[in-house]
Amino acid sequence: MNTKDLITTIRGQQSLSAEEAELLFDATVKAIKKQLLDGNVVAVQGFGQFEPKKKNERISVNPASGERMLVPPKISVAFKPSSVLKDRFSND
Amino acid sequence: MNEKILTADLVNAVAEATNIPKNRCDDFVKAFFEAIANALAIDGIVKVKGLGSFKLISVEERKSVNVQNGAEMIIPAHVKVSFTPDKSLKDEINKPYAHLKTYVLNPNAPLDPPEPDDEDVVEDVTADDSSQSENLVSESSPVENMAVEATIPSISTLEQSGDSSQSVVASGSSVVTEPSVSDSSTDVSEPSPLSTQSGGEAESGVLGDSSVATGVSESASSADVPEFSSLSTQSGMAPVSGVGIDSAVVGNPSVSNIEQPKIDTSSSVNNAVGEPFNEKDNTLDAGLLNNRANEGDDAKESEGTDKTVSSHSDWFDNWEVEYEAEGGTIGDLNKQIDKDKETPVFVQPQFSVADEVAASFDADIDRGAIAVDKDKNENNTDVSSDESQEEAQGVHETVKTEIPENGDVAAETKEMPAAETNLEQDLECGKASEKEECIAENTESAQLPDAEIPESNTVRDLNTEPEKVQHGKVLGVAIVTFIVLLVAAFFGLKALDPDFFRGLKASSDNPPVMPNDTVTTLEHELSVYVPEADSTETPLEADNADGSYADDGQSVADGGSDVAPVSDAVDPLWNGEFVAYMKRQHKDVSLATSGLIGETTIKPGLFLTMVALQNYGDKAYWIYLYLYNTDRIKNPNNVPVGTKIRVPKLDETLVNGPSDDQLNLAKEVRLKFVK
Numbered sequence: 094m095n096t097k098d099l100i101t102t103i104r105g106q107q108s109l110s111a112e113e114a115e116l117l118f119d120a121t122v123k124a125i126k127k128q129l130l131d132g133n134v135v136a137v138q139g140f141g142q143f144e145p146k147k148k149n150e151r152i153s154v155n156p157a158s159g160e161r162m163l164v165p166p167k168i169s170v171a172f173k174p175s176s177v178l179k180d181r182f183s184n185d
Numbered sequence: 186m187n188e189k190i191l192t193a194d195l196v197n198a199v200a201e202a203t204n205i206p207k208n209r210c211d212d213f214v215k216a217f218f219e220a221i222a223n224a225l226a227i228d229g230i231v232k233v234k235g236l237g238s239f240k241l242i243s244v245e246e247r248k249s250v251n252v253q254n255g256a257e258m259i260i261p262a263h264v265k266v267s268f269t270p271d272k273s274l275k276d277e278i279n280k281p282y283a284h285l286k287t288y289v290l291n292p293n294a295p296l297d298p299p300e301p302d303d304e305d306v307v308e309d310v311t312a313d314d315s316s317q318s319e320n321l322v323s324e325s326s327p328v329e330n331m332a333v334e335a336t337i338p339s340i341s342t343l344e345q346s347g348d349s350s351q352s353v354v355a356s357g358s359s360v361v362t363e364p365s366v367s368d369s370s371t372d373v374s375e376p377s378p379l380s381t382q383s384g385g386e387a388e389s390g391v392l393g394d395s396s397v398a399t400g401v402s403e404s405a406s407s408a409d410v411p412e413f414s415s416l417s418t419q420s421g422m423a424p425v426s427g428v429g430i431d432s433a434v435v436g437n438p439s440v441s442n443i444e445q446p447k448i449d450t451s452s453s454v455n456n457a458v459g460e461p462f463n464e465k466d467n468t469l470d471a472g473l474l475n476n477r478a479n480e481g482d483d484a485k486e487s488e489g490t491d492k493t494v495s496s497h498s499d500w501f502d503n504w505e506v507e508y509e510a511e512g513g514t515i516g517d518l519n520k521q522i523d524k525d526k527e528t529p530v531f532v533q534p535q536f537s538v539a540d541e542v543a544a545s546f547d548a549d550i551d552r553g554a555i556a557v558d559k560d561k562n563e564n565n566t567d568v569s570s571d572e573s574q575e576e577a578q579g580v581h582e583t584v585k586t587e588i589p590e591n592g593d594v595a596a597e598t599k600e601m602p603a604a605e606t607n608l609e610q611d612l613e614c615g616k617a618s619e620k621e622e623c624i625a626e627n628t629e630s631a632q633l634p635d636a637e638i639p640e641s642n643t644v645r646d647l648n649t650e651p652e653k654v655q656h657g658k659v660l661g662v663a664i665v666t667f668i669v670l671l672v673a674a675f676f677g678l679k680a681l682d683p684d685f686f687r688g689l690k691a692s693s694d695n696p697p698v699m700p701n702d703t704v705t706t707l708e709h710e711l712s713v714y715v716p717e718a719d720s721t722e723t724p725l726e727a728d729n730a731d732g733s734y735a736d737d738g739q740s741v742a743d744g745g746s747d748v749a750p751v752s753d754a755v756d757p758l759w760n761g762e763f764v765a766y767m768k769r770q771h772k773d774v775s776l777a778t779s780g781l782i783g784e785t786t787i788k789p790g791l792f793l794t795m796v797a798l799q800n801y802g803d804k805a806y807w808i809y810l811y812l813y814n815t816d817r818i819k820n821p822n823n824v825p826v827g828t829k830i831r832v833p834k835l836d837e838t839l840v841n842g843p844s845d846d847q848l849n850l851a852k853e854v855r856l857k858f859v860k
Contacts, residue, residue, distance in 0.1 A: 094224040096234040102220045107212055116203050117213040122235040124198035128190045130278055135190045140218040141266070142189075145278055152290065165285030168278050170237070172268030178222055182241060182264040 129170055141174040225266065237270040281790030284804055288822070756833065760812040763858060771850065778813075778833035787828040793821060800832050802842035808855040809835060821859050 100114050109117070128135045129145050136142035150166040192214060200210040224231040225239055232238040246262040276283065755764055756778040767774055785796050793811060794804035801809075811821040814830045824830075841847040 094228045094230065095232045099217070099220050099224065099231065099233065102224070103213065103216045106216050106220075107209075109213070113205065114213075117199065117205065117210065118217070119235070120199040120202040120210075121195065121214055121217055122233065123202065124195050125236060126274055126277070127198070128195075129274070133188045133190045135195065137192050137195070137218050140222060143268075150285075161290040163288040163290055165282055165287065167282050167285075170268070170270040170274060170278060172237075172239070172266070174266040178266060179264075181222065181226060182266065 137175075139175055139177045141172055141178055144171050144173065145169070146171045233271070235271055235273060237268055237274060240267045240269070241265075242267050281792075284792055284794035284807075756813070758813055758816070758831065758833070760815040760858070763812045763854070766854075766857060774838045774850065775836040776839065777836050779836075780834055782832040782834050784829050784831055787824050787826055787830065789826055793818075793824060793830070796830065796832060801835070801840045803848060803851075805848050805851045805855070806835075806840050808851055808859065809833075809840065812854070812858060 096118070100111075100118055103109070103118075104111070104114050125135050125143065129143055132145055134142055134144045145168055147168050148166060151164050152161055153164050154161050196207060196211045196214050199205075199214060200207045203210065221231050221233065221239060225241055229241040230238065231240075241264050243264050244262060247260050249258055249260050250256070251258050270278070755776045758778075759776055764776060767776055782800055785791070787793075793807035797807035797810055798804040808821075810830055810832065811818055813833050817828055817830060818824055839847065839850070
C-alpha cells in the first residue's frame with residue numbers, strides 16, 4: 094500500500110476533499126520529520142514511536158576481502174512499535 | 186532536543202501549518218496512523234511518502250536461554266514491524282555526518298586510531314615550525330630585549346662581552362622606546378661614571394682590560410643599538426671614553442666581527458646603532474654624539490687596519506693582540522689612517538658608508554681646514570677606491586685638527602673624564618666637526634702630544650671662527666655618520682653574503698625552513714632594519730617616533746612582505762609540505778591568499794566539508810582548509826568541537842566552484858596529504 098491508497102482510505106473514513114487530505118497528509122509527515130530533525134522523539138499513542146538515533150562509527154570487515162573499514166557515524170530513525178500495535182499483529 | 190513529542194503536539198503542528206481546525210487535524214492524524222496500522226495488517230507493507238516504509242516481518246520461533254537462570258526457552262514465532270526511513274528523511278537527518286565516507290583501514294594499523302601515517306609526520310613538522318615561528322615572532326616583538334638576548338648566545342663567544350652585552354640589552358630596550366635620548370642627554374650633562382672610568386683607564390694606558398671595554402660599552406650602550414650589544418656598542422663606546430686610542434682599539438673588535446661568520450649581526454647592529462644615535466643626536470648636546478661619530482670613524486679606520494692585520498675569530502684576542510701589535514702609542518692612529526688609505530680590503534663593504542661619512546664631514550665642516558687636509562690626503566692617497574679616500578680624508582681631518590689643540594685639551598682630559606671635558610671643549614670649538622676634532626684631540630693630545638703639531642694651522646682656523654655653537658650642525662654630522670654606518674653595514678652584508686637575503690626570503694616564505702631560533706631572529710631583525718636603513722635618512726622625527734622596535738611584529742611582517750614578491754606570495758600558514766608539493770607539481774596554481782573570509786568555530790555537526798561547501802562552493806575543497814590550518818587541526822577526520830579554523834580567500838586557480846580542474850586538483854591533494 095502506498096501513499097495514495099492511504100489517503101483514499103482516510104478519505105473514505107472522513108469527509109475530506111482530496112486537496113484537504115493531501116494538505117493534511119503533507120503537514121503530518123512534515124511535522125514528524127521536523128521533530129525528528131530536531132532530535133525529538135515522536136511518540137504516537139497506539140502506534141509506536143520514532144526516534145532519531147546516532148550510530149557510532151565502527152569498524153566493519155569485508156568478509157570477502159578481509160578489508161577492515163571504518164564506517165563513519167550516522168544518524169538514523171528508529172521505529173519502535175507500541176505494544177498495542179504488536180499485539181494486533183501477533184493476534185492475527 | 187530529545188523531547189518526547191506526543192500526538193497532541195503533532196496535531197498542533199499540523200493545525201498550525203494547514204490552518205485547519207484542530208479537531209479535524211486530530212481526526213486526520215489519528216486516522217492516518219490507524220490507516221497505516223490497518224494497511225500493515227492487510228498488506229504487510231505500507232510505504233508512506235516522505236516518512237518511510239513500514240513492513241511486517243515474521244520471525245520464526247527460536248531457542249534461547251534465559252539470561253537469569255540459564256534455562257533454555259523457546260521464543261515463539263511472532264511478527265515484528267520494521268521501519269525503513271524514506272531516503273529523503275534519512276538524508277536530512279543524517280546531514281551532520283553526510284560528508285563522512287567509509288574509510289579503509291590499513292591492515293597493519295592499530296585498531297583504535299585510524300590516522301594515516303604520513304599525516305602524523307606532516308603535522309609534527311608543521312606544528313614545530315609554527316611554534317618556532319611563533320616563538321620567533323614573540324621574541325622579536327616584545328621589545329628588542331628578547332631578540333637581543335637571543336642573539337647574545339651566539340655572540341657569547343666573546344666571553345666577557347656577555348656581561349656588557351646584557352647591560353647593553355637593558356640599555357638597548359630603553360633606546361628602543363625613546364628613553365635613549367634622555368639617557369644620552371644625561372650622559373652628556375653628567376659625565377657618566379663609565380665614560381669617566383674608561384677615560385681614566387685609557388689615560389693610564391690600560392686598554393687590555395675587558396672591564397674597561399665593558400664599562401665603555403655600557404655607557405655607550407645607552408646610545409647604541411640594543412641588539413648588537415658588544416660589538417657595535419664597544420666600537421661606539423670607545424670614543425665616548427674620550428680616548429682616541431681606545432676608540433681605535435675598540436674599533437678593531439667591531440671590525441673583526443664583521444669579518445667573522447656573524448657578519449650579519451654586526452652589520453645589522455651597525456644599522457640599528459645608527460638610528461638610536463640619530464634620536465639621541467636630536468636631544469643631545471653633541472659632545473657625546475660627536476665623540477661617537479668620531480668613534481665610528483675611528484672604528485672604520487681601525488677596521489681597515491684590522492683587516493689587513495689578520496682575521497679574527499675572537500675579537501678579544503684580536504683586540505689585545507692588535508693593541509699590542511699596533512702599539513700602545515696613539516701615534517698609531519695616524520698610521521692606521523694611512524693604512525686605511527692604502528688598504529684595498531677596507532674599501533669594499535663600507536664604500537657607501539665612507540662616502541657618506543666623508544660627505545657629511547665636508548658638509549658640516551666645510552672649511553678651509555678641511556680643504557687643506559683634503560689636499561694632504563689626496564697627496565697621500567692612491568687608494569683603490571675614492572670612497573675610502575674620502576673617509577680617510579675625513580678621518581685625517583679630524584685627527585689633524587685635533588692635534589693642534591693638544592695643550593688645552595690634554596689638560597682638561599686629564600682632569601675630567603671624557604664627558605665634561607668634551608662639553609667644555611665643545612663650547613670652545615665652534616662646530617660639531619670641531620667638537621669631534623676636540624675629542625680626538627683630547628685623546629690624542631693626552632697620549633700623543635708631539636704627534637702632529639705642524640697642522641695646527643687648520644685647527645686655528647676652526648678655533649678662530651665664532652663660538653656660535655650650532656648644535657644642530659653637530660647633531661647633523663653625527664646623524665649622517667651613523668646613517669652612513671647603517672648603509673655601510675647593509676652593503677657590507679650584501680657584498681659579503683649576497684645569499685643571506687635570499688635565504689631570508691626563503692625562510693620567510695617557508696617557515697619550516699627556518700634553521701633555528703637565533704638565526705631566524707637575526708633574519709627578522711635584518712628584515713626589519715633593512716627598510717629602516719633607508720628611512721633613517723628621512724627626517725629625524727621619524728626616528729623619534731620610531732615605533733619600529735616596539736612594533737616589531739608589524740615591522741617583521743613588513744619585512745617579510747618586502748622580501749617576498751607580492752605576486753608569488755605564499756601564505757606562510759600553508760602546510761610546508763603542501764607548498765613544496767604545489768611548487769613541484771602545480772606551478773601554475775597560486776597559493777596566494779587575499780586575507781581571510783573569516784574564522785569558523787567547529788561545532789557539533791559542522792565539518793570541514795560543510796565549511797568548504799559554504800565558502801568555496803564544493804565540499805571537496807575542505808582539504809585546503811585542513812592544509813591551511815594544520816597548526817590547529819591534528820586529524821582532519823576528527824576536528825574537535827570548538828576548533829577555530831581560518832578560512833582564507835583562495836586564488837581562482839586553486840578554488841573555483843564546480844570547475845573540474847580545481848576539483849580534481851583538490852582530490853589529488855587530498856589523496857596526497859590525507860589517506
